[in-house]
Structure formats: C-alpha cells, structure tokens
Amino acid sequence: MRILSNQVKKYNGKKVALAGWVQTVRDVGSLVFIIMRDRAGLLQLICKGEAAETARKLSLESSIEVTGIAKVDEKIKLGGVEIQVETLVLVAGSLPKLPVDIAGKTETNFEHRFDHRVIDLRREEPQAIFAVQSTLCNAFREILNKDGFTEIHTPKIIATGTEGGTSLFPVKYFEKQAYLAQSPQFYKQMLVGSGFERVFEIAPVFRAEEHNTPWHLNEYVSLDFEMGFVRDELQVIKQSEKVLKYMLKKVIEKNEKQLKLFNINLKIPKKIPVLKYWDLPKIFESIGKEFAPMSDLSRDHEATLCTYASEKFDSEFVFVNNYPIELRPAYTQPHTKKKYSRGFDLLFSGVEIVSGGQRVHDPAVLEKQLTAKGFNPADFEFYLETFRYGMPPHGGQAFGLERLTARLLKLNNVREATFFPRDRNRVTP
Amino acid sequence: MRILSNQVKKYNGKKVALAGWVQTVRDVGSLVFIIMRDRAGLLQLICKGEAAETARKLSLESSIEVTGIAKVDEKIKLGGVEIQVETLVLVAGSLPKLPVDIAGKTETNFEHRFDHRVIDLRREEPQAIFAVQSTLCNAFREILNKDGFTEIHTPKIIATGTEGGTSLFPVKYFEKQAYLAQSPQFYKQMLVGSGFERVFEIAPVFRAEEHNTPWHLNEYVSLDFEMGFVRDELQVIKQSEKVLKYMLKKVIEKNEKQLKLFNINLKIPKKIPVLKYWDLPKIFESIGKEFAPMSDLSRDHEATLCTYASEKFDSEFVFVNNYPIELRPAYTQPHTKKKYSRGFDLLFSGVEIVSGGQRVHDPAVLEKQLTAKGFNPADFEFYLETFRYGMPPHGGQAFGLERLTARLLKLNNVREATFFPRDRNRVTP
Numbered sequence: 001m002r003i004l005s006n007q008v009k010k011y012n013g014k015k016v017a018l019a020g021w022v023q024t025v026r027d028v029g030s031l032v033f034i035i036m037r038d039r040a041g042l043l044q045l046i047c048k049g050e051a052a053e054t055a056r057k058l059s060l061e062s063s064i065e066v067t068g069i070a071k072v073d074e075k076i077k078l079g080g081v082e083i084q085v086e087t088l089v090l091v092a093g094s095l096p097k098l099p100v101d102i103a104g105k106t107e108t109n110f111e112h113r114f115d116h117r118v119i120d121l122r123r124e125e126p127q128a129i130f131a132v133q134s135t136l137c138n139a140f141r142e143i144l145n146k147d148g149f150t151e152i153h154t155p156k157i158i159a160t161g162t163e164g165g166t167s168l169f170p171v172k173y174f175e176k177q178a179y180l181a182q183s184p185q186f187y188k189q190m191l192v193g194s195g196f197e198r199v200f201e202i203a204p205v206f207r208a209e210e211h212n213t214p215w216h217l218n219e220y221v222s223l224d225f226e227m228g229f230v231r232d233e234l235q236v237i238k239q240s241e242k243v244l245k246y247m248l249k250k251v252i253e254k255n256e257k258q259l260k261l262f263n264i265n266l267k268i269p270k271k272i273p274v275l276k277y278w279d280l281p282k283i284f285e286s287i288g289k290e291f292a293p294m295s296d297l298s299r300d301h302e303a304t305l306c307t308y309a310s311e312k313f314d315s316e317f318v319f320v321n322n323y324p325i326e327l328r329p330a331y332t333q334p335h336t337k338k339k340y341s342r343g344f345d346l347l348f349s350g351v352e353i354v355s356g357g358q359r360v361h362d363p364a365v366l367e368k369q370l371t372a373k374g375f376n377p378a379d380f381e382f383y384l385e386t387f388r389y390g391m392p393p394h395g396g397q398a399f400g401l402e403r404l405t406a407r408l409l410k411l412n413n414v415r416e417a418t419f420f421p422r423d424r425n426r427v428t429p
Numbered sequence: 430m431r432i433l434s435n436q437v438k439k440y441n442g443k444k445v446a447l448a449g450w451v452q453t454v455r456d457v458g459s460l461v462f463i464i465m466r467d468r469a470g471l472l473q474l475i476c477k478g479e480a481a482e483t484a485r486k487l488s489l490e491s492s493i494e495v496t497g498i499a500k501v502d503e504k505i506k507l508g509g510v511e512i513q514v515e516t517l518v519l520v521a522g523s524l525p526k527l528p529v530d531i532a533g534k535t536e537t538n539f540e541h542r543f544d545h546r547v548i549d550l551r552r553e554e555p556q557a558i559f560a561v562q563s564t565l566c567n568a569f570r571e572i573l574n575k576d577g578f579t580e581i582h583t584p585k586i587i588a589t590g591t592e593g594g595t596s597l598f599p600v601k602y603f604e605k606q607a608y609l610a611q612s613p614q615f616y617k618q619m620l621v622g623s624g625f626e627r628v629f630e631i632a633p634v635f636r637a638e639e640h641n642t643p644w645h646l647n648e649y650v651s652l653d654f655e656m657g658f659v660r661d662e663l664q665v666i667k668q669s670e671k672v673l674k675y676m677l678k679k680v681i682e683k684n685e686k687q688l689k690l691f692n693i694n695l696k697i698p699k700k701i702p703v704l705k706y707w708d709l710p711k712i713f714e715s716i717g718k719e720f721a722p723m724s725d726l727s728r729d730h731e732a733t734l735c736t737y738a739s740e741k742f743d744s745e746f747v748f749v750n751n752y753p754i755e756l757r758p759a760y761t762q763p764h765t766k767k768k769y770s771r772g773f774d775l776l777f778s779g780v781e782i783v784s785g786g787q788r789v790h791d792p793a794v795l796e797k798q799l800t801a802k803g804f805n806p807a808d809f810e811f812y813l814e815t816f817r818y819g820m821p822p823h824g825g826q827a828f829g830l831e832r833l834t835a836r837l838l839k840l841n842n843v844r845e846a847t848f849f850p851r852d853r854n855r856v857t858p
Contacts, residue, residue: 119818190858208603388523
C-alpha cells in the first residue's frame with residue numbers, strides 16, 4: 001500500500017512504498033539523493049547500489065515508485081524524514097528539457113508558462129493557490145447549506161442574455177441560435193420564486209468582453225447565492241459579509257502553510273463598512289480625488305476607496321451600496337431615493353470581487369426597467385412569468401472565484417488563480 | 430425575525446412571524462384557514478377579523494407575511510401546530526389562474542409543465558427530488574475531499590472535442606471557432622499529471638446529440654473524478670464503489686422523508702458485482718437473450734444485466750468492465766487481452782450512470798489510438814504534451830447527476846431531475 005510523503009513520520013524503521021515525481025537528483029558518488037514530490041509535499045530518498053544506478057539515469061519530473069525503510073531523524077532538513085530506498089522503479093520518463101523551469105530559479109515568460117500550464121502547475125505556488133481556492137469553495141457551500149440554501153444547477157446554454165446583448169458568446173444549438181450564460185441571474189431568481197427561497201450555485205459563467213487586463217477572464221467561476229423574503233439589500237449585504245467571513249476563517253484555519261508561502265497576514269475585519277454611493281463625492285473630495293457625479297468607479301477610484309476603508313475602518317473590504325440605477329442591470333431594485341438603486345459591490349484590495357443587490361420583484365417595474373434598457377420584454381417572457389405568481393422580495397450576489405483567490409494571495413494576475421484561463425486570445429490548453 | 434414552518438413547535442404560546450406562499454384557502458364563515466408553504470414545509474394559519482377579510486381575497490400562490498401566536502396541539506393534523514394569525518400582509522399577488530395544477534389533482538401535460546417550470550417546481554415532488562440531488566453532490570465532494578482529491582474547475586470553452594467531433598456544440602469565440610466541452614476528460618487527466626494527482630469536478634457538460642429519449646439531455650451535470658498512480662482499472666472501480674455507497678448512505682440518512690414520498694426502499698449493496706465484457710455472451714445465453722459479439726449494449730441488454738445482478742448478487746448496481754477497445758474513446762487504456770480495454774460502465778436500474786476506466790499514460794500509445802480513431806494528433810498537442818513529462822498510470826470516472834437522481838427515485842424521465850432541461854427542442858425557460 002502506497003503512503004504519502006507526509007505520512008512517513010508514522011513508519012519509523014518500517015518498510016514503506018511511495019510514488020511521485022523526481023524534483024531533483026544529486027549524485028555524491030556511492031549515494032544518490034532524490035527529492036521526490038507527491039501531492040502531499042517533498043521527501044528525500046537515499047539510493048545506493050542498484051537503486052543508485054537507476055537514480056543516476058532519471059530525468060527530472062519523471063514519475064517513480066519506491067519502496068524502502070522510513071527513517072525519522074530531526075536532523076534531516078526536509079521534514080525530519082527520509083527513505084533508505086530498497087527498490088526504485090521508473091514509472092514514466094520525462095523529456096530531459098522542461099518547457100518551464102519548475103525549480104523557479106529563472107523566471108519563465110508569463111504567456112509561455114500558460115502555454116505549458118500542466119508543467120507550470122507543478123510549481124509550489126500554483127499548488128498552494130488551488131489549495132486555498134478549494135477551501136473557499138467548500139466554505140461557501142458549507143455556510144450556505146447551514147443557512148438553508150439549496151444547491152442548484154442552472155443551464156449554461158440560454159436563449160437570451162441577462163445583462164445586455166453585447167457580451168454574449170453565440171452557440172449554434174441545432175437549428176437555433178443560443179448563447180452562453182453570462183450569469184445564473186435569471187435562473188437563480190426563478191428558483192427563489194419556485195419555492196426553494198434560498199439557492200446557491202458554483203459554476204462557470206461566460207463573458208464575451210474585449211477587455212484584456214490582468215483582472216478579466218472570459219470564462220470564470222461564479223459563486224452565486226440568492227435569497228427570498230428579504231426586507232432590503234442590507235439583509236443581502238449582511239449575508240454576503242457572513243459568507244465572506246466564514247470563507248476567510250476557513251482559509252486561516254486550513255491554509256496556514258499556503259498563506260505563509262505568499263507572505264499573507266489574512267485578517268478578518270470586525271465589520272465591513274458599507275458606503276452609500278451618494279456619500280462618495282464627499283469622500284473623494286476629502287481625499288483630493290476627482291469624481292464625476294453619477295459616474296461608475298474607475299479602477300483608481302476602487303483602489304482609493306479600499307485604502308480609505310483600510311485606514312478609517314481597519315477593513316481591507318468595503319461595500320459600496322446604492323449605485324445609480326442607470327449603471328445597474330434592469331433587474332436591480334430601484335431605491336426610494338430617486339435615481340439610485342439597491343445594488344451594491346464589494347471591493348477588496350482595489351478590485352470588485354462581489355456584485356449584488358436587491359432585485360425587482362414587481363413584474364410591472366421589471367417590464368418598465370427592461371424597456372428602459374432597450375430590451376423587448378417579450379424576449380424575457382420565460383423570466384417575467386415567475387413574477388406574476390407571488391414573487392417575494394429577494395436579492396443576492398456573486399463572488400468571482402478567481403478574483404477573490406487572486407486578491408487574497410496578492411497575485412498580480414487573475415490568471416494565476418485559474419487552472420486553464422480563457423481570455424481574449426487564449427482557448428488552449 | 431421570521432421563523433420557518435418547521436420551527437413553530439418551539440414557540441408554543443409565543444408571537445412569531447412567518448412568510449411563504451398560499452397553497453390553499455378555506456373559508457368557513459367567521460374563520461378562514463390558510464395552508465401556507467415555505468421552504469421547510471406546510472403550515473396551517475387561522476385567520477379571523479381583519480386577517481380573515483384579507484385572507485378571503487388572496488389568490489392561490491400569492492406570497493404573504495404573517496404574525497400570530499404559535500399553538501402546539503397534537504390533534505392538529507398538519508404537523509401538530511398552527512398559527513392564530515394577528516396580522517396578514519399580501520407581499521406579492523398571484524394571477525388567479527395557474528398554468529400548472531400545483532395541488533396535483535389533475536395531471537398536467539409533460540411539455541406544458543416544463544414550459545412553466547417555475548410554477549411546476551413548486552410541487553412537493555420536485556422539491557423532494559432536488560433535496561436528494563443536493564445530498565448526492567455534497568456526499569460526492571465530502572468523500573473525495575476526505576480521500577485527498579482537489580476540487581478543480583476546468584474550461585468549458587475548448588478548442589478540440591474529447592470524444593469525437595460529431596457531438597460538439599460550436600461557439601463563436603471572438604475570431605476563433607471553439608466548442609463546448611463534452612466532458613472535462615482531457616483537463617482532469619492533465620491536472621492529475623500536473624501534480625494534483627487526485628482531482629474532482631462537478632460541472633455542466635454539453636453533448637450535441639440528436640437523441641431525444643427520456644434518458645438524454647444535451648446539457649447535464651457531470652460528477653467527475655480522476656486519480657493518479659493506480660495499478661489498474663479495478664482500483665478506479667473500487668473508488669467508484671466507495672463514492673457511490675457513501676452517496677447512498679447520506680441519502681438514506683438525510684432524505685428519509687423524500688424517499689418515502691417516492692416509495693423508495695434504498696438499499697446499499699454489500700458488494701457491487703463486476704462483470705467482464707468477455708463473459709457477457711455466456712451470461713446472455715444463459716438468460717436466453719441474443720448478443721452480437723463485440724457489440725455495444727442496447728438499453729434492453731443493460732436492463733437485463735441489472736435484473737441479472739439483482740437476482741444473482743442482490744445488487745441493483747452492476748459494473749461491466751473491459752469493453753472492446755473499439756467501442757471506447759481513444760484515451761482508454763488497452764487490456765493485455767487483445768481487442769479489449771480497461772474501460773467500464775456502471776449500470777443501475779437499467780441505465781448507465783457511470784462511465785470510467787484506466788486511461789492511456791504512454792504518449793506513443795495515445796498517439797497511435799488517436800490516429801486509429803481518425804484524429805490528427807497535432808490537434809491534441811496541448812493534451813499530448815502532458816504525457817511526455819512523467820505521466821503516471823491513472824484512471825477515473827463520471828456520474829451523470831440527473832440520471833443517478835432519476836434512477837434512485839425511479840422517475841420516468843431524466844428531465845424531472847433537471848431544474849431547466851436542455852434537449853433536442855428546448856432552450857427555454
């Protein structure tokens with residue numbers, strides 16, 4: 001039975017079997033030292049005799065299987081354990097020259113790394129990034145399950161876009177023209193209305209946006225929830241804050257090693273401040289920044305607000321609530337304060353990581369707002385129908401998984417938090 | 430603070446607030462009885478005076494908010510509790526005529542139900558189906574996380590198909606031609622090879638198949654796992670059996686009420702039998718069924734084998750292993766017994782719910798098999814590269830979530846286990 005590198009400690013003096021990839025080989029004459037990597041970490045193998053013969057011929061990144069005697073000794077640098085190898089078998093060889101320098105001694109060009117992403121992912125950093133990402137997803141589901149949310153799976157092939165027609169990828173669906181879903185927005189609202197009341201989904205969304213920045217992906221993973229019978233958007237913000245804090249707590253608990261690798265001192269804010277959009281001009285003025293009335297926040301504005309929140313409220317996170325209704329999608333609930341809405345964003349470390357709000361539940365208001373945005377309500381009949389049969393007030397939000405992961409770990413590019421990014425130019429690997 | 434219908438018991442004599450949908454209204458003169466439905470179940474509301482006035486005017490399926498005094502009394506039919514209403518507020522009215530008979534007294538035409546799926550989903554059966562489905566997904570993730578698998582998110586927009594070119598939906602990806610992923614097959618293998626070793630994903634897959642049967646969907650949810658350093662396909666089968674049994678166990682623990690609604694006596698088989706393909710002719714002969722050598726199993730063959738396994742091995746589940754290599758995708762590991770493979774299916778109650786196997790890890794064999802299937806290996810360079818840098822023996826499998834759910838609950842059509850099905854004719858709602 002194969003054991004993992006982090007289990008060796010328990011087998012001092014016993015014979016064990018292991019498998020993994022060859023990270024380094026060091027030949028010191030009669031002995032050959034291998035550092036082997038498996039999914040749990042690194043381990044030193046000491047080979048002599050026949051095993052040393054085999055070891056000398058190994059190219060880096062070959063996969064191997066070994067048996068040997070486990071030795072536990074504090075003085076051994078790599079985790080205080082090593083294996084005195086008895087048998088060493090080459091499972092699958094590797095070409096001698098790797099397309100990416102895994103040891104990370106020389107930095108490989110960004111695009112080249114992503115061209116050879118499978119090899120690139122063998123580095124320590126990506127392994128850590130996706131360990132954190134896995135924690136985030138599990139925590140999101142855990143807290144929402146606990147709070148009575150049902151997991152849903154909504155269609156990604158759709159007949160009509162949710163946010164506007166320009167950023168849709170067209171799909172040929174047999175004889176019909178269809179599109180890829182930009183978000184599960186309509187469907188999660190419909191499922192609130194169909195009696196589930198509280199729903200969540202973790203699934204891919206697709207945006208045909210021409211942007212090609214370090215913070216855009218054309219396919220990304222959206223962490224959505226939506227809840228019924230809410231009083232207003234503040235109740236959604238409260239749930240959003242609760243979910244986020246739980247996710248951060250779990251990362252701190254489970255990913256100490258990974259946070260250390262990236263030098264991250266993750267702090268859970270006591271309370272995430274909620275700024276009202278109509279107070280922004282005053283705030284920007286006090287900092288000496290220009291801000292055009294009723295305009296969208298630029299990347300620079302977002303960064304400024306994060307610094308402001310950090311200094312004033314000791315929170316790297318900040319909600320901006322009540323955006324002008326003009327700037328939000330047609331399904332956003334208008335505020336009683338004219339021209340404003342019950343839509344919010346959550347900014348973190350200079351980037352928008354959540355978009356949410358209370359939604360319209362009155363079908364007449366919804367039709368009016370769809371028309372005002374230039375849509376034909378008839379195209380949305382499948383969605384509008386929901387609202388004619390007792391649709392309660394409701395709201396929700398969506399995290400971008402890759403952005404959240406990337407900002408948590410202070411990565412420079414959201415692609416680093418994506419296994420195989422899809423962007424303006426890239427559909428492979 | 431709103432409470433749920435199943436929490437009323439704890440508040441005997443106290444004032445409580447609730448919200449939900451009006452399922453029935455019964456006017457008996459001075460009193461009006463409402464059965465209200467929230468996400469936790471049904472509850473009786475007793476209205477008099479002003480509340481009774483409001484109640485009389487309610488159309489079914491309107492959403493309401495009430496406050497009142499909780500009364501616990503064993504003699505009350507509906508769960509031993511009721512609310513003596515003090516205030517009743519109409520939150521959102523419903524049109525008087527519903528497109529689907531939610532009470533289920535008259536059966537609504539199948540396609541009509543799915544045209545008005547949001548209303549259809551308010552029935553008791555769909556609510557139960559998706560409660561079970563949610564348990565299945567959580568259990569799948571739980572057991573795999575426990576066994577050291579990492580959750581992955583692979584791209585759904587891809588450059589090349591995995592199983593053959595005919596069943597791909599084309600996507601216009603800016604200037605490029607791309608496709609929707611038929612499965613995460615290539616990517617989950619690549620992530621095994623990139624050092625994660627053990628990975629899983631729950632995500633949509635897309636099949637442009639012309640079939641229009643009760644068991645086909647053109648978009649469905651695939652529960653995938655893939656594991657490295659396996660000896661052979663039997664180790665994958667073992668993991669598959671372990672995962673399935675854990676899922677069944679969790680459904681039995683958490684969904685007693687739902688299983689009862691569908692009259693299901695769910696049994697976990699002690700051991701799921703594994704039939705070898707080359708033994709099938711003998712088995713079919715013994716039952717008096719025809720079976721052409723080296724042919725694929727028909728729906729009738731699959732049903733026959735399930736009955737056979739049920740009678741002979743007391744298992745409603747049966748693995749069929751070692752399909753002819755001709756019948757399996759190019760990435761399937763060939764068996765040492767010529768013409769056969771290390772690919773398997775899991776049949777349940779007459780339907781294939783899992784497809785899996787050991788995969789090729791030798792790049793030369795893979796190129797040969799791709800060519801033999803009529804592919805140009807150059808189109809798969811992004812995938813083949815993985816195999817040149819120490820790719821260990823590996824294998825995996827995929828459950829179809831909707832099929833598994835539907836067969837567990839003995840539903841007649843896989844669409845019943847899909848929130849919003851996509852089939853040959855349907856892209857809305």
